[in-house]
Amino acid sequence: MSNQSTPQHGSDVKRSFSDDFESPDFYQVDDLLSEEHLLIRASIRDFVKKEITPFIEGWAENNHFPEEIVKKFGEIGAFGPTIPEEYGGGGLDYISYGLIMQEIERGDSGMRSTASVQGSLVMYPIYAYGSEEQRKKYLPRLVSGELLGCFGLTEPNHGSNPGGMETRFTDEGDHYLLNGAKMWISNAPKADIAVVWAKNEKGRVQGLIVERGMEGFSTPETHGKWSLRASCTGELVFSDVKVPKENLLPGKDGLGAPMSCLDRARYGISWGAVGAAMDCYEAARKYAIERVQFGKPIASFQLIQKKLAEMLTEITKAQLLNWKLGKMMDEGKATTPQISLAKRNNVEAALSIAREARQIHGGMGITGEYPMMRHMMNLESVITYEGTHDIHLLILGNEITGIQAFK
Incomplete structure (x- = not known):
């Protein structure tokens, strides 16, 4: 290459x-x-x-x-x-x-x-x-793809605690008036619409479809990222935005609505992370066979074989986990804690594989010649977004003990 x-x-x-x-x-x-x-x-x-x-x-x-x-x-x-x-x-x-x-x-x-x-x-x-x-x-x-959308839940002061959201909307008779801000929103700078979660006058969370061009709605881009650099990230800012009443999602209110969306996204992440892990593993396997040191391929050394064997083991475990979780999703049986387990395990495994693959490549591993550093930087975001690594651990802890540790 x-x-x-x-x-x-x-x-x-x-x-x-x-x-x-x-x-x-x-x-x-x-x-x-x-x-x-x-x-x-x-x-x-x-x-x-x-x-x-x-x-x-x-x-x-x-x-x-x-x-x-x-x-x-x-x-x-x-x-x-x-x-x-x-x-x-x-x-x-x-x-x-x-x-x-x-x-x-x-x-x-x-x-x-x-x-x-x-x-x-x-x-x-x-x-x-x-x-x-x-x-x-x-x-x-x-x-x-005619329209690109984004999802507004996380706020500057409320990440792991979405229930504390400050974004509000009021009923103004012929429209709703929306005020507040969302942060760390993928697709925001280029999105045509945003599904925004805000509290009504009774303090209940509801979803609103906000369209680009509505007066008072802006999407400043987030700059200086060292991760997800090929993805656009930004804020959603609402200053007296008049949202038509027909843009309210009528089917469900409460935090359970956005959480059910996150379940599906986290499920997709559990599969996606395995793709990143596979890419790093394959790059490392090929490089180890081709790279010669001390007169022989570095793949012949025990520590390199240990790294590769452990990578393949974690990928295989994650593949089986995803397949079973996918079957439960199709049957409507997958629970939030089960999805949390897969998201947490698979992203952690992928990040570890990316780091080990980088080490196998030595100095070459920090260049764009190979994919590991880019995957590593990306996965540092993936392990945090849509439920941090520790929050998913506590979701499982709550399921095991019946005691909620993050309230």
């Missing part, structure tokens, strides 16, 4: 190497997948090899979000694949959704964030809690 000089604009960068990735399958998990699952995975893998991996290092280096990827994701069905076909979705199962997220995050966590936010955090609440008019108005355009 050769690293070319990087022009100013990340969209102009193309790496001159062949992406020949094939995922490890030590326990023959592919035997558990249907022919449709395998076809879906193959099509997304081909897309990633063509549209993401040749360019991703340049996008990340230049902190460039490739806006053209949105329409391309729409064309391949990466947005809301579980949404019913009547609204333009794929009508696919959750294992299909997981495989799509795995393949996209193998390319980059920021690219997967773009897709999973659109599907799980924007389209899902509109489908599950929106009116029929809202579904017909927004879902087909979100599926196709």
Whole structure:
């Protein structure tokens, strides 16, 4: 692989190497997948090899979000694949959704964030809690990538404690008046719509669809990120925004509504993280076989073999965990603690694999010649967002003991 000089604009960068990735399958998990699952995975893998991996290092280096990827994701069905076909979705199962997220995050966590936010955090609440008019108005355009959406829950003063949110809306007769701010919002600077969670006059959390162009609504971009650099992140600021009453999601109120969306996003992360881990493992395996020191490939040394064996073990465990969780999702049986376990375990494993893979590459591992440092930086965000590593631990602790430790 050769690293070319990087022009100013990340969209102009193309790496001159062949992406020949094939995922490890030590326990023959592919035997558990249907022919449709395998076809879906193959099509997304081909897309990633063509549209993401040749360019991703340049996008990340230049902190460039490739806006053209949105329409391309729409064309391949990466947005809301579980949404019913009547609204333009794929009508696919959750294992299909997981495989799509795995393949996209193998390319980059920021690219997967773009897709999973659109599907799980924007389209899902509109489908599950929106009116029929809202579904017909927004879902087909979100599926196709004509519209890009974002999800507003986290606030400057309230991250792990969303119940303390300060964003409010009041009933002004013919419209709602929305005030407040959201922070660390993926897709925000480029989003056409935002599904925003705010408290009504009774203190109950409800969802509102806020459209770009509404007076008083702005989306300042977050700069200086060392992580998810190919993804756009920003704030949502509401200053006396007049939201039409038909933009209120009528189907559910209370914190359970946004939390159910996060369950689906966290499920997608549990698969996506495995994709990042696979990419690091494959890079390290190939490099160890090719790299010669002390007169022989470093793959012949015991400590390198130990690292590779442990990587493959953790990937295999995560694959099996995801498959079983996917089956429970399809049956409607997966619980929040079960999803938390998978998200927490798999992201932690992926981050450890990225670090070990970087060590196998030595100094070369810190360059854009190889993907590990980019994956490492990305996964430092993934291990924190949509429930921090420690909060997921406490969700499990609550499930085990019946005692909630974070209140």
